[in-house]
Amino acid sequence: xxxxxxxxxxxxxxxxxxxxxxxxxxxxxxxxxxxxxxxxxxxxxxxxxxxxxxxxxxxxxxxxxxxxxxxxxxxxxxx
Numbered sequence: 001x002x003x004x005x006x007x008x009x010x011x012x013x014x015x016x017x018x019x020x021x022x023x024x025x026x027x028x029x030x031x032x033x034x035x036x037x038x039x040x041x042x043x044x045x046x047x048x049x050x051x052x053x054x055x056x057x058x059x060x061x062x063x064x065x066x067x068x069x070x071x072x073x074x075x076x077x078x079x
Contacts, residue, residue: 001075001078001079002075003071003072003075006052006071006074006075006078007071009051009052010048010051010070010071010074011024013044013047013048013051014034014044014067017034017043017044018034019035020034020035022034024067025067025068026066026067026068026071027066027067027068028067029065029066029067030044030064030066030067030070031065041061045061048074052077052078053078054074054077054078055077056073056077060073
């Protein structure tokens with residue numbers, strides 16, 4: 001699986017969580033731009049983990065602030 005495919009799949013997962021219809025770029029932040037609260041983050045991470053059959057550790061979650069960082073982290077694990 002390449003980065004573009006991971007990006008596309010994550011975009012489809014993020015859609016229902018993107019309540020404000022923000023245009024998603026690699027620099028889109030989850031807390032700032034998308035205004036994800038802790039519960040939304042937990043639900044979103046669970047959806048990502050289920051889709052890609054991976055585990056994103058709490059330490060990784062704390063380091064991932066932008067969409068592009070998430071795509072890279074998932075791509076690294078899913079490859």
